[in-house]
Amino acid sequence: MTKSIRCSDAGKDCKWSATSQTEEDLMSKVIEHVKEEHKEIEINSESISGIKSLIKDI
Ligand SMILES: [Zn+2]
Numbered sequence: 001m002t003k004s005i006r007c008s009d010a011g012k013d014c015k016w017s018a019t020s021q022t023e024e025d026l027m028s029k030v031i032e033h034v035k036e037e038h039k040e041i042e043i044n045s046e047s048i049s050g051i052k053s054l055i056k057d058i
Contacts, residue, residue: 001057001058002020003021003023003055003057003058004017004019004057004058005017005030005051005055007033007038012038018030018033019058023052023055027052030051031043
């Protein structure tokens with residue numbers, strides 16, 4: 001199973017997306033992207049659980 005996430009699903013005007021075999025690896029890619037491109041988003045347990053709810057199995 002491949003895990004996938006798209007920034008646009010979070011309501012961002014952003015074409016970034018990522019896929020990974022594991023949720024842990026996908027989340028580390030997401031956090032890296034958020035720190036680079038969406039500095040207004042604070043990484044905390046609330047935003048992380050919100051991001052995890054956007055992950056799809058493809
Ligand atoms: Zn983005």
